[in-house]
Amino acid sequence: MSSALLTVSGLGYKAGSKILLNDISFSIQVGELVGIIGPNGAGKSTLMKCLSGFQTYSCGDVLLKQQSLSTLSHLSRARQLSYLPQYNEAAFPFSVLETIGLGFHVKQQSQVVSAKTIASQTTQALALVGISHLQDRLVTELSGGEKQLVNFARLLVQDAPLMLLDEPTASLDIGHESQLMNVLHQACRQGKSALVAMHNLNTAAEFCDRLILVNQGQVMAVGKPNDVLSETNIAYLYQDLVRVCQHPKSGNTIVSPYKR
Template sequence: MSSALLIVSKLGYNAGEKTLLSDISLSIQAGELVGIIGPNGAGKSTLMKCLSGFQKYNRGEVLIKGLSLTKLSDIDRARDLSYLPQYSETAFPFSVMETVGFGFHVQQQTQPMSAKAIAAKTIEALTLVGIDHLKDRSITALSGGEKQLVHFARLLVQGAPLMLLDEPTASLDIGHESQLMNVLYQQCQQGKSALVAIHNLNTAAEFCDRLILVEQGQIIAEGKPSDVLTKANIHRLYQDFVIVSQHAETGNTIVSPYRK
């Protein structure tokens, strides 16, 4: 049996008569940070919703630690995977501490923690993400980027071995983007795994072990960032509006827009 945390086989999803995902197959091993990249409308968010269980797929199979996603209870699913959607709106003015504290719900079902222990771990997560100064603020009073960081902290305290994140850095400035991705990278170095849908190809190249390139609901390339972010692939998806080069110091691939 494979040791992969996540195995996806021939996944398909239709919205009415329109096929949004077709024959998606992939796997994620423990310790991997894998990026899902592709142009707008490629199917990245739809794929993340299907893998998290929030959207029922029409065909194929998704296995989490060898068990079918469709057969897992809500508690078991939350124990094995965490999900950060592209937009996480909170309807009620919970404090930042309370919002992050929701991430302990699953653990409380089996190994109850004291309020003091929860508070300490919440502060630890907020500090790690760089927003501990917001701990007493209402989440409804925060900016979009600050809210995203709060929900990222909530994902961290949930402690699931597999993390699914849909555009987690889209509303962040470059400093917080780097901080979030560094924290995510460190989590994977410690044995957890992450699948991240991401638009910033330079960030993807810098932090991800592997990239999966999606176009029109299908995987068209997969592998190391340097093998996926080729001039041919980039030109196919973005025509001649971007250029591909190498960073002078790191040697990593750089994809840049340019003025014609």
């Protein structure tokens, strides 16, 4: 197997005396779509912030293409990875087109990106995400789900090899959730890689190549979705509040709540 695009080794994070992440280790290969799952408060968002460089980890290391994240400049890091946080409120009344255009900032630091190229790639991203009709709207006027789709389109035009997304579908209806995940899946099939923190276990099972199950700041399991979403793991995390079965057509694991 080729060298990993992302390697996380013994990562830890403390807030005061409280340990939020402890000895997190995993890797992501080129072309993989990997999901981070776990209950509320498990440490998923904290982990994503540490991997993106927005939060300084307490111990361990994160390697991007064999280079330590801690040694990279902000610009170098932005060339290697893009990050979509869980909450990303628009501070200024930019148009949708202007907001997506911010994704070209990194490229423009080292090369001339023509207005024609920006317009073409922005139009393509809008169409892929299904929001072409919003292009002239102000982001401050959009719903939470629409803003998330705009920010996802901005992530796409940044064109970094590794995409980090924290709960990107949390505010989306099921149709747009499927659309976003299909676009992400296709991008990985074309050579990108993605690490996605998510709560919807059925979506994780459908789209992810591997899952990393985090609980109480530690990795509980890593592997194929059907292996990680086992009855044993689910029962341990959620007791008798959910049931686990297999989809009759795809064979993927389905996790659902039920009335006792």
